[in-house]
Amino acid sequence: MKKILVIEDEPTVRANLLKLLDIEGYQSLEASDGHTGIQLAEQHQPDLILCDIMMPELDGYAVLEALRQNPATAMIPFIFLTAKAERNDWRQGMEKGADDYLTKPFTRSELLAAITMRLQRQEAALQQFASERERSSALMEKCAELEQFIDAKDELLNNLSHELRQPLSNINLAIHMLKEAPPGAQRDRYLEILQKEFAREIALLNQVSELQQFLTPESVKLLSQFKLLKSKTSKNFL
Incomplete structure (x- = not known):
């Protein structure tokens, strides 16, 4: 009423x-x-x-x-x-x-017509305000999701950067040790490490390439929900 x-x-x-x-x-x-x-x-x-x-x-x-x-x-x-x-x-x-x-x-009709018109205009204005507020809220939510996406993307890329550095470090160390090692089992061990770390580096590079198509706000949000974006400490293979 x-x-x-x-x-x-x-x-x-x-x-x-x-x-x-x-x-x-x-x-x-x-x-x-x-x-x-x-x-x-x-x-x-x-x-x-x-x-x-x-x-x-x-x-x-x-x-x-x-x-x-x-x-x-x-x-x-x-x-x-x-x-x-x-x-x-x-x-x-x-x-x-x-x-x-x-x-x-x-007259009675003049008064009622004026009242009805003003109440209808007020109702329309309130509905428009509610609609604009809803749109604004949706936009703010979208901005928050985009900000979360950017943060999560940065975190994911930082993790990949860390993962890429580890094989390179192992390869560099294996090369250095290989130069100093005499022929035999020890040298074969360093060659094995080189091959293994080289294969891991190639696999990571392929993952980076595939990641460009996979990364979306929805996928990053899903990864965040399952806490799959936490930094992991890589194991030393040596």
């Missing part, structure tokens, strides 16, 4: 408005002056406000200005109800942020 706040200092007019709103199925709140109207708007957050302009102490313009300056009430649809029909009065109200302006006396 939509909630409508009526700010009107004339008791008869206010009573008629409240009765009409009740018949149409709206929940209504009433204020007989501007100060009370502002307090009720801040406290109850109505879906729409109907407000007279000519009121003592705090007129409708001051009420509207105060509500528009408060983030909690700034977006509430606001319709002026007034006997003042001058163009300057209308412009003043619209410039201060009023959504509509009904000149007294207005």
Whole structure:
């Protein structure tokens, strides 16, 4: 049920408005002056406000200005109800942020049409805001996934870099030892190490080539979930 706040200092007019709103199925709140109207708007957050302009102490313009300056009430649809029909009065109200302006006396159908239009526009604006917020949330989630992908990719490449260095280190050491070793079993052992580490280096290079097609945000996310991206310490083959 939509909630409508009526700010009107004339008791008869206010009573008629409240009765009409009740018949149409709206929940209504009433204020007989501007100060009370502002307090009720801040406290109850109505879906729409109907407000007279000519009121003592705090007129409708001051009420509207105060509500528009408060983030909690700034977006509430606001319709002026007034006997003042001058163009300057209308412009003043619209410039201060009023959504509509009904000149007294207005008909029941005119009032209901204005209320319906403003509530529909507010609903459309809220739906658009929710849609934009959802899109923004999805974009932020996508950015977070991309950031995770980049971090995981860097980690994976660092691990591969470490894995590639180990065979090269073993090959270099085996070559050095091979130069110093006399012919025989020891030399054959170093040759065996060279062949083994060379084969491992070629296998790793092939994996790097295949990795270019395999690495996607989805695959990296899966690897991270199964904790397959943790650095591993390579064993020394010597």
